[in-house]
Amino acid sequence: MWPWKRKPKEIDASDLDLARLPRHIAIIMDGNGRWARKRGLPRTMGHRAGVEALRAIVKECSRLGIEVLTVYAFSTENWRRPKEEVGVLMSLLTEYLRRELDELHANQVVVRSLGGLSELPLEAQIELKKALERTRKNNGLILNLALNYGGRAExxxxxxxxxxxxxQGKLKPEEIDSETFAAHLATAGLPDPDLLIRTSGEMRLSNFLLWQLAYSEIVVVPELWPDFNEHCLNEAIKAYQKRDRRFGGLSGS
Incomplete structure (x- = not known):
């Protein structure tokens, strides 16, 4: 078995409160390179293992009935990485969409994207547009792929x-409020993330959904992204369900 292949795992979600699931989960998928380095593998193998992790988490979110999953797949800063590594990341994106589209569509997943897509390689753009068009009328999990995305740029x-x-005289300055602003973001029409998960133990937002995460509950886990599985996801949701969400007000307890 190749080191990135994931073994089937029995999932125990029995103590999740299904009435209090987060509507929108956002994930900063961090640690692919470190995962590979720990195993003496090229960084590219870490990214390939990360794709397998994403596949499993999308399935679990769909199974649980999560409304929206937004994953940070490629940031505007990631272009600074070595050209070879960027090329592999784009090839993996193309491969993922090509390989998974039939199953995503069969499970009513809606594929959407955030970020500047015109700068992606043409092949990746073509596959992404196919996925967006084919799944746009589905009614299941909304999967937002943040690609060439940066919160400040957004x-x-x-x-x-x-x-x-x-x-143009279509809007007065005094009419601009938070709802107006949110309506012009890439996530317009979607609920803000209830839960942000960051893997690999790093404590930063990395320019991800800076407006939308204002009142999100943040759960940082030590697992590197390729090791993050369905059990880890459920544990993060359990941690979220123990939080007292006050949105700037006083505790209800």
């Missing part, structure tokens, strides 16, 4: 769109 773009409306 906010700047939203400001530019709103500024254009003001210049």
């Amino acid at each position: 906010i700047v773009e939203a400001v530019q769109k709103i500024g254009t409306l003001v210049r």
